[in-house]
Amino acid sequence: MPVSARYSTPQILLHWAIAVLIVVNWFLGDGMGWALKQKLEGTPITGTKISLHVWIGVAVLVLVLIRLVLRLKQGAPALLGHGFLDRMAEWMHWTLYALMVVGPLLGAISWFQNMPALGDPHALLMNVLLWLAGLHAAAALYHQFILKDGLLSRMRPM
Numbered sequence: 005m006p007v008s009a010r011y012s013t014p015q016i017l018l019h020w021a022i023a024v025l026i027v028v029n030w031f032l033g034d035g036m037g038w039a040l041k042q043k044l045e046g047t048p049i050t051g052t053k054i055s056l057h058v059w060i061g062v063a064v065l066v067l068v069l070i071r072l073v074l075r076l077k078q079g080a081p082a083l084l085g086h087g088f089l090d091r092m093a094e095w096m097h098w099t100l101y102a103l104m105v106v107g108p109l110l111g112a113i114s115w116f117q118n119m120p121a122l123g124d125p126h127a128l129l130m131n132v133l134l135w136l137a138g139l140h141a142a143a144a145l146y147h148q149f150i151l152k153d154g155l156l157s158r159m160r161p162m
């Protein structure tokens with residue numbers, strides 16, 4: 005059955021902006037462990053890559069919180085009616101949201117509160133997020149091109 009309803013335009017714009025920023029920041033993460041060590045030793049931190057990782061990460065956190073408020077107020081298009089697969093999709097979506105909040109938050113606490121012990125859990129959660137987002141994207145493409153139910157149109161900016 006073709007999918008008709010869409011997410012609201014702000015939800016769609018936030019979905020894509022956040023997705024792009026997460027992927028970009030994943031690549032900028034390289035070297036952050038070393039930067040945190042330097043910071044703890046009192047060495048002044050310079051370098052565009054480091055600032056970009058920190059502030060893009062903070063921006064992602066703020067945008068995700070705004071998106072969550074919108075999601076709770078505006079809801080989402082109806083489930084597809086596939087029973088078990090609907091439950092899986094719901095679990096996947098809320099897991100992605102949880103990782104998008106907790107992951108950057110751990111990074112921010114480790115950086116701003118000088119807590120290196122949170123660095124590894126942060127990096128781990130961000131890696132898990134990237135893998136699950138890849139799975140999620142593959143599922144969306146499967147719907148679009150194999151099941152041909154037009155699911156992607158729910159997230160397509162007009």
Ligand code: HEM
Nearest residue numbers: 023026075080093097100101137141144145155156158159
């Ligand atoms: C870092 C990358 C991504 C993240 C973190 C992410 C996260 C999410 C989340 C949390 C939702 C649930 C929205 C809600 O119900 O409030 C969602 C929905 C959706 N995403 Fe993504 N996404 C990413 C990339 C992609 C990509 C690359 C595609 C397409 C190939 C895609 C296609 C979709 C579609 C079609 C929906 C709607 C699904 C439905 O209504 O059942 N996403 N995404």
Ligand code: HEM
Nearest residue numbers: 026029030033034036037061062064111112115123127130
């Ligand atoms: C979209 C959000 C984010 C993503 C995708 C992300 C991704 C990553 C990745 C993949 C690493 C591991 C890099 C490596 O070891 O090769 C890392 C490390 C790190 N990130 Fe982030 N990060 C995000 C947000 C943040 C934020 C908001 C902060 C701080 C304000 C931050 C601070 C750090 C620090 C301090 C490390 C080093 C951890 C350690 O090895 O001890 N990150 N990040």
